[in-house]
Amino acid sequence: MFSLEEEINRRCTFAIISHPDAGKTTLTEKLLLYGGAIQTAGAVKGKAANRHAVSDWMELEKQRGISITSSVMQFEYNGRCINILDTPGHQDFSEDTYRTLMAADSAVMVIDAAKGIEPQTRKLFKVCAMRNIPIFTFINKLDREARDPFDLIDELEKEFGIGTYPMNWPIGCGVNFKGVYDRENKRILSFGDLHRGKERLSAVECDINDREKLVELIGEYSANPLIEQVELLDGACFDFDIEKVRCGKLSPVFFGSALTNFGVEYFLEHFLAMTSTPLPRKSGDRMIDPASEPFSAFVFKIQANMNKAHRDRIAFMRICSGKFERSQEYLHVQGKKQLRLSQPQQMMAEERSVIDEAYAGDIIGVFDPGIFSIGDTVCAKGMDVCYEGIPTFAPEHFAMVEQTDSMKRKQFEKGMNQIAQEGAIQIFFEPGSGLERVVVGVVGVLQFEVLEYRLKNEYGVDVRRSALPYELVRRVPEDVDPKMLRLTSDTRWVQDFRGKNLLLFTGSWSIDWAISHNEGLSLYEFNENDSELEK
Ligand code: G4P
Secondary structure, three states, X not given: OOOHHHHHHOEEEEEEEEXXXXXHHHHHHHHHHHOOOOOOOXXXXXXXXXXXXXXXXXXXXXXXXXXOOOOEEEEEEOOXXXXXXXXXXXXXXXXXXXXXXXXXXXXXXXXXXXXXXXXXXXXXXXXXXXXXXXEEEEEEOOOOOOOOHHHHHHHHHHHHOOEEEEOEEEEOOHHHOOEXXXXXXXXXXXXXXXXXXXXXXXXXXXXXXXXXXXXXXXXXXXXXXXXXXHHHHHXXXXXXXXXXXXXXXXXXXXXXXXXXXXXXXXXXXXXXXXXXXXXXXXXXXXXEOOOOOOOEEEEEEEEEOOEOOEOOEEEEXXXXXXXXXXXXXXXXXXXXXXXXXXOOEEEEOOEEEEOXXXXXXXXXXXXXXXXXXXXXXXXXXXXXXXXOOOOOOOOOEEEEEEEOOHHHHXXXXXXXXXXXXXXXXXXXXXXXXXXXXXXXXXXXXXXHHHHHHHHHHHHOOOEEEEEEOOOEEEEOOOOXXXXXXXXXXXXXEEEOOOOOEEEEEOOHHHHHHHHHHOOOOOOEEOOHHHHHHHO
16 A cells, blocks of 8 residues: 555656657557557557447548547556556647647657657647756657668757667667667667567677677677767767756757657656656745645646547546545536546546546546636645646637527537537637637647548538638727738638637737727737737
């Protein structure tokens, strides 16, 4: 039995990010295999065998070969309890990634060694940097032809403006991949046929200065470059500083091959040794300590209709402090109501199981009868806590969406509202026009496709979508009547669900025009408190 503090301190909650196809799913799967959480590879992706458990619109993900949803997986490894938060690989869903990162204490970035940094890694990294969380890099697919490792780390440093610290170093790649050199222990982990599968790795102790043994182990062809590279590496100005790792300024880099399971266990062990236990979270001016305070959590994700068999809505919460108990009543801070969180569950790939207790660091999904919004706080009665909200990204693409069958009006409204409440889209209304057509704003255009697919498959509604030329949105001050404003003809006035006025602009030129032609007018960013998101 662990004490409350031990339970919390043995937890590790991290998000995994990558450009599609870099190997995020494969790495996750191998980590789960180590934890004994799954028995066979392929269980995470929801392949043919467990397709029944996969939600309808996950079909869309499969068709498109992308991962849209983010799921949560928990497993035990060497006495640690690990929560992995999977994130959508596609940049169009970077807002979802941002929310997921809010629930994580660190991030693991998977990079394809042949490709290096790819466009979506860039965007996702930027999202990580906003949170200043520790970033660990796993350079994958060394069993294939790869780019020069020095080039790869150089690229990481230059593009991302962070330091890197290679924990291990690859010995060759592709057909000449011989293994990795463990810098800390100065030993070789050799890659042989034995390691092409689930087998654990047997490390071979080898002093890099013992040339004879080194040659025997990896051959003359690989030994010489390795000695040179290690010298270069040790001589270069790479300093390891755990404090820099903790604030996201230095990324420990691991080389390996997730598919062949090479370097995964090494990564897991070193990562666990370096990553922090659940961190305190800010509530107003106070930091809420995970172990010394009662239960508190915040909602970072809401998702409806995850499973065909359960047409329900799940709110995902990150527990920030204390212990969650199923039988307890808690306070929903924003709703000012006491409630019992019904059907609390933890996710394992596509499986769900109902749980009785959970601890700070854990992610739980609770049934949401439509009361939660993203960013809401839930806590023990009598506790004075309200976590900082999760900022909304300003939409960058807009479309007019209207139902094609006027008999389906109710379903259309329900679908649009529910999907908007999940934070998957933003909806706006034209003053004076009916609800059968709505202006939809998204961060990435693929979100439109998900919207159409979900409206059809979950709500039985067909829609017509026409692209709108707007790119920027600004809020109008409460005391200004938009009807009285002088605006360019390509500017559109809309309202959000609270009736607040917004203007949609085709470019910054029209914003400047509006400001210079309406004396004293100031227009606000879509989300005023989150100006850092607009950069
Ligand atoms: P993602 O979640 O980041 O999108 O990537 P995923 O793990 O699905 O991997 C993408 C492809 O890369 C998969 O091949 C996977 O088997 C392969 N892969 C992942 N890690 C490694 C590695 O270390 N070495 C090699 N050689 N390949 C790797 P696929 O053929 O597209 O899919 P599948 O049919 O194997 O699922």
